[in-house]
Amino acid sequence: MTFESLMTYVGWPLIKIVILLGVVAFCVAYTVYIERRLLGFFQSRVGPNRVGPFGLIQPIADGLKLILKEDIIPANAQPFLFRIAPIFAIVPAFVGFAIISFAPPLVTGAGVVHPFVVKDVNLGILFLLSITSLGVFGIVLAGWSSGSKYPLFGSLRSASQMLSYEIPLTLSVLSVILMAGSFRLSDIVDAQSKLPFAIPLILAFGVYVISAVAETNRIPFDLPEGESELVGGFHTEYSGMRFAFYFLAEYANVVLVCCVATSLFLGGYKIPFVPYETLLAAHPILVSALGLAVFGVKAVLFLYFYIWIRATFPRYRYDQLLRIGWMVLLPIALLNLFLVAGIKLWLLR
Amino acid sequence: MPGALHRLVRMMTFPELASGLGVTFKWFHKPKVTEFYPDKRPVLPYRAKGRLHVDLETCISCKMCERACPEDCIKVFQPPKEVFKTDKRPVQFFISLEHCIHCGMCVDPCPTGSIHHSQEFEMASYLRNDYLFDRTTLPYDLDVKHFKQGILENVVEKGQ
Amino acid sequence: MTTELREAAGTSPLRKALETTTMELNFGPQHPATHGVYRAVLQLDGERVVGIESIIGYLHRGIEKWVEYRTYTKATPIFDRLDYVGAILNCHGYVGTVEKLMKIEVPKRAQYIRVVLDELQRIANHLLWLGTHALDLGAMTVLFYGLREREVIMDLFEAMVGQRLLQNAYPIGGVRLDFPRGWERACRNFMAELPHRLDEYETLLSSNRMWLQRTKGIGVISGAEAVALGLSGPTLRGSGVYFDVRKCIPYGSYEDFDFEVPLGENGDVYDRYIVRVREMRQSLRILQQALDGMPEGPLMPEKLSKIIRPPAGEVYFSVEGAKGQLGYYLVSDGTDKPWKCHVRSPSFINLQGLEKMVVGGLVADVVANIGSLDIVLGEVDR
Numbered sequence: 001m002t003f004e005s006l007m008t009y010v011g012w013p014l015i016k017i018v019i020l021l022g023v024v025a026f027c028v029a030y031t032v033y034i035e036r037r038l039l040g041f042f043q044s045r046v047g048p049n050r051v052g053p054f055g056l057i058q059p060i061a062d063g064l065k066l067i068l069k070e071d072i073i074p075a076n077a078q079p080f081l082f083r084i085a086p087i088f089a090i091v092p093a094f095v096g097f098a099i100i101s102f103a104p105p106l107v108t109g110a111g112v113v114h115p116f117v118v119k120d121v122n123l124g125i126l127f128l129l130s131i132t133s134l135g136v137f138g139i140v141l142a143g144w145s146s147g148s149k150y151p152l153f154g155s156l157r158s159a160s161q162m163l164s165y166e167i168p169l170t171l172s173v174l175s176v177i178l179m180a181g182s183f184r185l186s187d188i189v190d191a192q193s194k195l196p197f198a199i200p201l202i203l204a205f206g207v208y209v210i211s212a213v214a215e216t217n218r219i220p221f222d223l224p225e226g227e228s229e230l231v232g233g234f235h236t237e238y239s240g241m242r243f244a245f246y247f248l249a250e251y252a253n254v255v256l257v258c259c260v261a262t263s264l265f266l267g268g269y270k271i272p273f274v275p276y277e278t279l280l281a282a283h284p285i286l287v288s289a290l291g292l293a294v295f296g297v298k299a300v301l302f303l304y305f306y307i308w309i310r311a312t313f314p315r316y317r318y319d320q321l322l323r324i325g326w327m328v329l330l331p332i333a334l335l336n337l338f339l340v341a342g343i344k345l346w347l348l349r
Numbered sequence: 350m351p352g353a354l355h356r357l358v359r360m361m362t363f364p365e366l367a368s369g370l371g372v373t374f375k376w377f378h379k380p381k382v383t384e385f386y387p388d389k390r391p392v393l394p395y396r397a398k399g400r401l402h403v404d405l406e407t408c409i410s411c412k413m414c415e416r417a418c419p420e421d422c423i424k425v426f427q428p429p430k431e432v433f434k435t436d437k438r439p440v441q442f443f444i445s446l447e448h449c450i451h452c453g454m455c456v457d458p459c460p461t462g463s464i465h466h467s468q469e470f471e472m473a474s475y476l477r478n479d480y481l482f483d484r485t486t487l488p489y490d491l492d493v494k495h496f497k498q499g500i501l502e503n504v505v506e507k508g509q
Numbered sequence: 510m511t512t513e514l515r516e517a518a519g520t521s522p523l524r525k526a527l528e529t530t531t532m533e534l535n536f537g538p539q540h541p542a543t544h545g546v547y548r549a550v551l552q553l554d555g556e557r558v559v560g561i562e563s564i565i566g567y568l569h570r571g572i573e574k575w576v577e578y579r580t581y582t583k584a585t586p587i588f589d590r591l592d593y594v595g596a597i598l599n600c601h602g603y604v605g606t607v608e609k610l611m612k613i614e615v616p617k618r619a620q621y622i623r624v625v626l627d628e629l630q631r632i633a634n635h636l637l638w639l640g641t642h643a644l645d646l647g648a649m650t651v652l653f654y655g656l657r658e659r660e661v662i663m664d665l666f667e668a669m670v671g672q673r674l675l676q677n678a679y680p681i682g683g684v685r686l687d688f689p690r691g692w693e694r695a696c697r698n699f700m701a702e703l704p705h706r707l708d709e710y711e712t713l714l715s716s717n718r719m720w721l722q723r724t725k726g727i728g729v730i731s732g733a734e735a736v737a738l739g740l741s742g743p744t745l746r747g748s749g750v751y752f753d754v755r756k757c758i759p760y761g762s763y764e765d766f767d768f769e770v771p772l773g774e775n776g777d778v779y780d781r782y783i784v785r786v787r788e789m790r791q792s793l794r795i796l797q798q799a800l801d802g803m804p805e806g807p808l809m810p811e812k813l814s815k816i817i818r819p820p821a822g823e824v825y826f827s828v829e830g831a832k833g834q835l836g837y838y839l840v841s842d843g844t845d846k847p848w849k850c851h852v853r854s855p856s857f858i859n860l861q862g863l864e865k866m867v868v869g870g871l872v873a874d875v876v877a878n879i880g881s882l883d884i885v886l887g888e889v890d891r
Contacts, residue, residue: 042373043653045383149534153556153872219647220719229876231540312373313366314719315647317873318556365716372709373650382657394664396689398671419583452586452677457685458815466671 016118017098024097028251029059034300035251035307042311066247069240076147077237085145086238086245089138092131093252099124100259101186103269103291107284116288117186124185125177128260129170132215135253136162139234142246146237154233157223157318161214164325165221169211171333172204175340176264189268193275196267203336205265207329212257213309214325217250220313221321254306255299262298269295393468398451400472401444404463405484409437414455414464422448423455423464439484446472447480531559534872538567542645542876545886549863549875556871561864565857568890576850581607581817582681584847589675591854592888594637595831597630597666597678604679605760606826606837610819611681618806619683620762624799625696626669626678627761627828628792632703633662634831634883635785635792642782642880643714646723651713658706661699668692681817683809693800700793707789715783724779728866728878731776735862742833743784744859744882748776754829761828765802766795778874778881785883818845832856832883856888 033048033055040047048055073079101117121127136159143155177183179201180191191197198205214221223233230236235246262268269291280287316324359365384391393399410427426441427433455464474480537548546567552560572591576584588603589596601623608615615623640655663673668689670676678684714720730740735748745752753770755763771787773780821843827836833855840849859882866878 038377039649040383041377041381043650044376044379044381044657045653046381149532219649222647223873229542229873308370308373311650312369312713313648314643314714314717314723316719317723317871319871320722365712365718369713369717372712376654382660394668394671394689396669396671396686397667417582419579419586450586450675451672452675453671453685454582454586454677457680 013118020097020118021094024094024252024255025248028248028255029063031251031255031303032062032247033059034303035310038304038307039311042308063244066244067241071240071242072237074147074237078145078147081141081145082237083242085138085141086242086249087138088141089135089249090245090252092134092138093249093256095131096128096256097259099127099185100256100263101189101268102259102295103288106288115186116292120184120186123183125173125183125188128185129166129173132253132256133162133166135249138246138249142238143234146234148237150230150232150236151234154223154230154236157230158217158234161217161221161223161321161325164322165211165214165329168207168325168329168333169215171330171337172201172207172211173264175201175204175333175337178337178340178344185263185268189263189270192267193270193272195272196265196270198265198267201265201336201340203332204340207333207336208261208265209305211325211329212261213306214321216253216257218254218306219310220316222315223318223321254303258299258302258306259295261302262295266298266302268298393470395468397468397470398453398466400446400467400469401449401451401455401482402465402467402469403442403444404465405438405442407461407463408439408442409461409463410439411460413458413460417454417458419452419454420448420450422446442482442484444482445480446482447477529554536875538564543879544641544884545889547860547879547884547886547889549879551872551875553872556873558867558870558872558875561867561875563860563863565860565886565889568886570891572891573850573852576847578846580845581819581847584850585680586675586677588852589677590887591852591891592634592830592832592835592856592885593675594885595630595634596675597626598634598828598830598835600676600678601627601761602826602828602830602835602837604681605828606824606839607681607817607819609826610822610824610839610841611817613682613810613813615683615761616807616810617762617804618687619808621799621803622684622688622808623679623761624763624766625796626666628796628799629662629665629696631792631831632789633659635789636662638785638831638880638883639710639782642877642883645876645880646720648714648717648720651710654706654710658699658703665692665696665699668695680809682813683807685808687808696796697800700796703793704790707786711786715786721779723873723877724782724881725777726775727778727870727874728881729775729777730862730865734865735776738862738865739858740833740862741858742830742855742883743781743788744833744862746770747773747781747784747881749773749780752834754827754834758827760826763795766798768792768794768798778877781881816845818843827853830855832885832888833859852891854888854891856882856884856886857891860884860889 037047048058051057051061098118103116105115139158140155143151180188415423422445424443532553534551537543538546548564550562588599636655636659640652643651670678732748732750768791819841823840825838836853838851842848
């Protein structure tokens with residue numbers, strides 16, 4: 001095996017993975033900061049502002065605190081499952097980022113292309129959906145192994161909630177796939193160079209947003225950790241770094257959902273009607289930087305909306321939540337899928 | 350039918366949720382109400398019941414405050430009889446802020462106004478002794494910020 | 510397992526296999542939604558509540574006994590500690606009881622000042638209640654908005670009587686001091702601002718479909734049941750029973766003011782919520798009238814001995830507290846200390862309605878119901 005092929009199949013992906021992991025972990029930590037800060041603004045207060053300038057070192061301080069805290073395993077818990085459950089939660093959340101293309105590929109020299117994605121899998125969406133649905137194992141295991149009733153409740157709720165909302169989520173994503181004609185995320189982004197899919201697929205976008213909120217267990221669908229009823233939900237018994245894993249997993253999922261929504265519905269790194277890739281073809285680095293910035297802005301705007309929702313709405317009840325999932329979102333998603341399929345088949349042939 | 354249609358449209362378009370979002374968005378831009386306490390100290394109103402102060406120069410050792418205190422946190426020691434005829438200032442005056450509930454009931458009956466609440470509110474301390482005030486630590490001057498603590502044993506001995 | 514399934518299984522051997530038991534869930538005393546150290550042991554069939562046992566007493570401080578060892582004057586500040594978010598109302602209740610026992614005529618101006626402070630305290634209490642109740646149901650922002658408005662009231666209290674939370678506002682006989690300069694203006698500014706803020710809360714909650722789904726038809730208690738259980742205050746009025754101590758047994762010049770008693774219709778969580786929100790608006794009306802019609806005159810009765818020594822006898826006096834009818838029962842044996850003191854604390858009695866409200870509902874509704882009762886454990890346990 002030559003050095004080149006080794007680099008292509010092992011070296012570059014590894015480097016990309018390390019960079020991506022670092023960047024994503026950083027982004028997730030600062031998502032927590034942004035969320036707390038924005039929530040504060042929405043609530044007429046200032047949020048964390050004591051540690052460092054504008055409180056910017058707050059996530060690092062929180063991380064340090066969580067690392068130094070005692071790792072408690074309750075007497076009733078099943079120690080092995082209790083220990084590994086957080087890993088089940090955090091790994092899928094981070095793996096999902098592997099297939100997202102954050103920027104247009106960097107063209108260096110003739111034909112040498114460095115895509116801004118760890119691996120542009122041709123069944124990217126399927127990979128993403130299957131990987132993210134593994135996250136529920138972490139929650140169910142945590143609830144089961146804690147040996148306590150509140151986590152058990154939280155995990156049972158979570159399992160049914162995630163299963164219920166997986167279906168409308170998948171159906172809404174399916175309509176995007178129908179429109180783009182590909183499972184590959186970069187193809188889907190390319191298909192949106194004229195118009196982001198959020199406009200023609202407004203129904204699917206709505207369904208996606210609602211089920212994404214439910215998938216990431218946030219208000220108004222934050223029942224698994226519904227603080228006022230279930231204390232902390234499935235992670236009630238966790239402390240220290242293992243709790244931090246759940247915390248990070250939750251926010252990694254939030255960031256992931258924002259990134260996926262940006263790619264699928266908001267046109268990814270494209271600017272509608274401004275083909276800046278061809279305009280700036282002479283400066284490939286500039287193209288990539290601009291693409292990255294566009295992607296980031298869209299993702300942050302989506303995140304802002306997410307936090308805005310959290311700041312405004314109360315929480316649904318367990319049965320109401322499932323009713324919405326099965327009796328409102330699922331029919332709408334199905335209807336939308338049929339409509340898109342019909343249009344695609346008969347009108348856009 | 351129009352009613353049902355209207356309801357359906359309302360259900361699908363979330364007008365009331367949007368107005369709720371509007372409220373939070375409005376406050377997103379408004380100035381925040383958080384007080385930056387250690388950086389900016391609040392100015393308490395004149396009647397604020399902060400730490401108790403006693404002006405020992407005007408105190409006439411009448412023990413009205415001691416009798417009025419519901420928590421028994423004030424102890425006044427009158428001077429000996431022959432001194433009391435001419436000089437009514439107390440020989441010792443204890444206030445235990447550990448027990449003080451800042452109710453202001455000692456201030457009401459005071460005939461000379463020598464016991465009163467100040468606007469000082471930062472009373473946290475690591476030491477219990479800091480909360481026992483005697484005549485050396487009870488300030489005469491409201492501007493003095495921090496007071497030397499008396500050592501409990503000495504204080505108690507002096508009083509007895 | 511549902512009862513239908515169990516009955517369908519009959520006496521067959523399948524029945525034994527399908528037999529399930531209820532689950533016991535310990536709810537509190539350390540729980541974010543019990544508003545203090547209240548403990549409920551829930552019997553759950555899945556997520557459905559089939560039984561609830563309230564366990565109280567974690568915050569018992571023996572206040573009623575404590576009072577027997579203190580003089581009447583010294584006992585005043587301790588009653589602030591009963592319902593510590595509605596302290597002025599507690600103080601008014603106790604002071605009013607002693608005044609009734611001693612037949613002290615409180616000067617008119619003092620009565621009006623008491624009305625002003627009482628109603629401000631009621632608004633402050635309801636604002637905090639609204640925030641925590643909304644937080645229980647997930648609407649986090651209302652808590653901060655409510656606290657922001659409550660902060661203004663606290664500042665008004667601080668300027669008026671010197672303390673923010675446990676004010677010890679009234680001495681027996683009247684009030685200590687008149688309004689400080691500029692206080693009325695500040696109060697009126699706040700009163701002008703508050704209705705708009707209340708509109709905002711209602712935009713966030715009253716019309717929100719999630720809030721309606723969480724509160725409408727939840728924890729229903731009929732008027733007759735509420736009366737039978739002795740509930741009072743907004744909890745009773747939410748069930749549509751017209752009973753407000755300020756209207757029905759007027760005290761402290763409340764008969765001078767023109768205000769309405771908001772009533773609910775169904776007796777569910779939503780009605781209890783909307784009654785309290787409307788009550789805040791009515792309190793503003795009373796405040797407006799009290800400030801406009803403030804009479805001149807002394808603040809304390811002219812003849813009042815320094816030592817309070819009521820004649821032997823017993824007395825019961827109640828005020829409309831923030832949570833309901835707050836009654837004080839005092840027995841005097843002619844000394845300067847009460848022989849016996851008993852407090853009819855509305856939180857304690859309202860808590861008895863909880864079982865009627867939650868049984869048959871879901872776990873999440875327990876939280877909504879506890880929130881809608883507006884209990885303060887300092888008052889429940891005393």
